[in-house]
Amino acid sequence: MSEPAHTPVLLPEVLDVLAPAPGKLIVDGTFGAGGYSRAFVERGAAVVAFDRDPAARRFVSGIAGADQFRMLEYRFSTMAAELGDGAADGVALDLGVSSMQLDEAERGFSFMRDGPLNMRMGAEGPTAADLVNQTPTSELARIFRVFGEEPRGRRIAAAIDRRRAEQPFTRTQDLAEFVERVLGGRRGAKVHPATRVFQALRIAVNAELEELEAGLVAAERVLKAGGRLAVVTFHSLEDRIVKAFLAERAGKTPGVSRHVPPAAKGPAPSFELVFNGVKAPGGAEVAANPRARSAKLRAATRTAAPAWRAAA
Numbered sequence: 001m002s003e004p005a006h007t008p009v010l011l012p013e014v015l016d017v018l019a020p021a022p023g024k025l026i027v028d029g030t031f032g033a034g035g036y037s038r039a040f041v042e043r044g045a046a047v048v049a050f051d052r053d054p055a056a057r058r059f060v061s062g063i064a065g066a067d068q069f070r071m072l073e074y075r076f077s078t079m080a081a082e083l084g085d086g087a088a089d090g091v092a093l094d095l096g097v098s099s100m101q102l103d104e105a106e107r108g109f110s111f112m113r114d115g116p117l118n119m120r121m122g123a124e125g126p127t128a129a130d131l132v133n134q135t136p137t138s139e140l141a142r143i144f145r146v147f148g149e150e151p152r153g154r155r156i157a158a159a160i161d162r163r164r165a166e167q168p169f170t171r172t173q174d175l176a177e178f179v180e181r182v183l184g185g186r187r188g189a190k191v192h193p194a195t196r197v198f199q200a201l202r203i204a205v206n207a208e209l210e211e212l213e214a215g216l217v218a219a220e221r222v223l224k225a226g227g228r229l230a231v232v233t234f235h236s237l238e239d240r241i242v243k244a245f246l247a248e249r250a251g252k253t254p255g256v257s258r259h260v261p262p263a264a265k266g267p268a269p270s271f272e273l274v275f276n277g278v279k280a281p282g283g284a285e286v287a288a289n290p291r292a293r294s295a296k297l298r299a300a301t302r303t304a305a306p307a308w309r310a311a312a
């Protein structure tokens with residue numbers, strides 16, 4: 001394949017957790033360029049892959065053993081509905097966007113390349129331009145603050161509000177330069193001043209955090225007892241959700257002292273942690289693939305207890 005593809009992140013660690021092998025069914029919730037799926041199939045597992053981006057399908061031809069591989073162009077939150085409860089031995093979620101999505105200007109994810117202000121992974125729903133031009137200022141400020149962890153969210157939203165009344169935003173470069181001007185230029189910062197705004201818009205456009213919460217609940221249902229979940233996150237908002245979900249489902253919710261019996265016993269733990277905390281890429285992986293630098297892997301084994309009721 002001639003186009004530059006996505007380099008899989010923390011792949012050996014994910015393989016260690018999921019141990020793909022003949023007779024196992026692994027769900028790859030985030031197919032991307034198929035780096036994980038290919039490795040699962042090569043080890044003899046059957047794989048059902050999900051990707052909400054129809055453009056990911058072009059990487060399916062790179063996967064051998066087509067009879068043990070199937071790809072669905074759906075969101076990963078649908079995995080339990082598609083495959084049934086207890087169907088899978090492993091679930092991998094490698095969150096966020098792929099290198100292809102980031103690098104193709106036309107997808108509108110990047111402040112480095114000029115393109116339409118789109119940022120949708122799939123084909124449906126409002127674009128980033130719709131959000132930037134139509135969202136009430138206070139809500140836009142909240143999006144920048146919460147999803148971008150941008151402390152100057154209000155200032156940026158107010159400036160956007162004034163400018164869009166005159167001239168709506170349609171291009172990534174225009175928005176990136178505008179945010180840079182509002183924040184008073186680069187001021188020697190290593191990262192582009194619009195980084196947080198772009199992250200926030202991407203998360204909002206694709207409802208990424210809601211999708212992650214729903215995906216974890218779906219993984220709890222689709223995994224059989226003894227099955228494994230491996231989740232790779234790329235920023236603290238994602239990691240916090242995964243950490244809290246697994247702590248709760250493993251019966252380790254903070255605040256419950258071992259000296260004080262809990263008032264009401266919750267459901268039996270549906271997961272056990274495979275290891276405490278996270279695994280992060282080593283220096284060699286980050287040197288070879290800078291996009292791996294903020295990656296964190298968490299992993300858990302499904303117990304035989306029933307899945308908890310939905311509201312996590």
Ligand SMILES: C[S@@+](CC[C@H](N)C(=O)[O-])C[C@H]1O[C@@H](n2cnc3c(N)ncnc32)[C@H](O)[C@@H]1O
Pocket residue numbers: 006007008009029030031032033034035036037050051052053056074075076077094095096097098099121211212
């Ligand atoms: C980081 S890439 C995965 C790369 C992949 N592991 C590989 O090695 O090539 C993330 C992919 O997940 C997809 N994605 C993100 N959120 C999704 C969701 N909720 N449902 C399905 N696919 C999703 C994106 O479209 C993107 O292609």
